[in-house]
Amino acid sequence: MIPAKFDYVRPSSVEEAVTALQSAGEDAKILAGGQSLLPVLRLRMAAPSTIIDLGGIPELKRIGEDDQYVMVGAMATHHEVMRNDLVNSHVELIARATETVADPQVRHRGTLGGALAHADPAGDLGAAALAMDAEFVILGAGGTRLVTAADFFQDYFTTAIGEGEILTMIRFPKRSGWKSHYEKFNRVAQAWSMVAVAVALKVDGGTITEARVGLTNMGNVPIRATGVEAALVGKAAGPDVAKAAAEHALEGTSAPSDADAAADYREHLAKVLTGRAVLAAAG
The missing domain is CATH 3.30.390.50 (CO dehydrogenase flavoprotein, C-terminal domain)
Structure with a gap:
C-alpha cells in the first residue's frame, strides 16, 4: 500500500528539527531509522501531515564518553552501537542486547534512539537500558531536560518525550568490568x-x-x-x-x-x- 501524502523536512541541526516540529503541529512524525514508522505509513495506520527526517544531523549519530558516562546519539544505528569499543568496554549489556535485534539489514538502518522512543514492550533495548540506569536527553522549545529510564517508559508505546520534543542522546553510566x-x-x-x-x-x-x-x-x-x-x-x-x-x-x-x-x-x-x-x- 502507498502511504498518504505528507510534507517532508530534513533539518541539519537539532534546533532546526525542534523548530520544524513545533511548526508542523501535533500531526508531525519524527523519522529516525524508519524501521517502525515506515511499515505503519505503508499500512496507513498513521497519516502524518509532516515527516521530519533526523538523518541529516551529524551530532545525533555520535558516540562519546566523559569520566562517568558513555553517551550515544539517538541516531546511532544498532550496528554502530554493537560494534563500538566504548559501548563494549563500559556498557556491554547494551551491545549484547543490540546483537539480538531483528536481522543485519534492520540493525544497519534502525537506531538506538528510535527503538527506545518507539517503546514496544517486546523490544529488546528497553530492559537493557533500564537495567543500565540509562538517562535520556530530550530537547524541546523550552530547552534540554534529563529523564531517567525509570521515568522514561510510561505505558504501552508511550514515553516521557512530550509534544514538540526530540530525543537527542542516551547516557549510560559506565559499568567497566561488569559481566x-x-x-x-x-x-x-x-x-x-x-x-x-x-x-x-x-x-x-x-x-x-x-x-x-x-x-x-x-x-x-x-x-x-x-x-x-x-x-x-x-x-x-x-x-x-x-x-x-x-x-x-x-x-x-x-x-x-x-x-x-x-x-x-x-x-x-x-x-x-x-x-x-x-x-x-x-x-
Missing part, C-alpha cells in the same frame, strides 16, 4: 521477544557485589527485577543462587496474553530465562 548477558526467547529467528532477560553483574572474587536485571515483555513497559537483584547481591555465583534468585522474577510483573503466548507461559519463561541469564553473565 553481562541478554537471554531472549522468540518463536522464530529475528522475531520480537516473547520474553527476554537482561542481566549485568559485578563479580569480585566469585561473589556478586552488584546486580542489574531487566525484563522484556513482562508488562506494558520494561521492568526492573529488583527482587532478583537483591537475591543475588552478596552471594557466590552458581546454579543454586541463580535458581533461587530467579524465583523472584515475577515480582512486579504483569505478563500479557496474546497470539504468541499465554501469561502463565510467559511467567514460566521469565523464571527459566532469568536463571540462565544470571549463570551466563557470571560465566
Whole structure:
C-alpha cells in the first residue's frame, strides 16, 4: 500500500528539527531509522501531515564518553552501537542486547534512539537500558531536560518525550568490568521477544557485589527485577543462587496474553530465562 501524502523536512541541526516540529503541529512524525514508522505509513495506520527526517544531523549519530558516562546519539544505528569499543568496554549489556535485534539489514538502518522512543514492550533495548540506569536527553522549545529510564517508559508505546520534543542522546553510566548477558526467547529467528532477560553483574572474587536485571515483555513497559537483584547481591555465583534468585522474577510483573503466548507461559519463561541469564553473565 502507498502511504498518504505528507510534507517532508530534513533539518541539519537539532534546533532546526525542534523548530520544524513545533511548526508542523501535533500531526508531525519524527523519522529516525524508519524501521517502525515506515511499515505503519505503508499500512496507513498513521497519516502524518509532516515527516521530519533526523538523518541529516551529524551530532545525533555520535558516540562519546566523559569520566562517568558513555553517551550515544539517538541516531546511532544498532550496528554502530554493537560494534563500538566504548559501548563494549563500559556498557556491554547494551551491545549484547543490540546483537539480538531483528536481522543485519534492520540493525544497519534502525537506531538506538528510535527503538527506545518507539517503546514496544517486546523490544529488546528497553530492559537493557533500564537495567543500565540509562538517562535520556530530550530537547524541546523550552530547552534540554534529563529523564531517567525509570521515568522514561510510561505505558504501552508511550514515553516521557512530550509534544514538540526530540530525543537527542542516551547516557549510560559506565559499568567497566561488569559481566553481562541478554537471554531472549522468540518463536522464530529475528522475531520480537516473547520474553527476554537482561542481566549485568559485578563479580569480585566469585561473589556478586552488584546486580542489574531487566525484563522484556513482562508488562506494558520494561521492568526492573529488583527482587532478583537483591537475591543475588552478596552471594557466590552458581546454579543454586541463580535458581533461587530467579524465583523472584515475577515480582512486579504483569505478563500479557496474546497470539504468541499465554501469561502463565510467559511467567514460566521469565523464571527459566532469568536463571540462565544470571549463570551466563557470571560465566
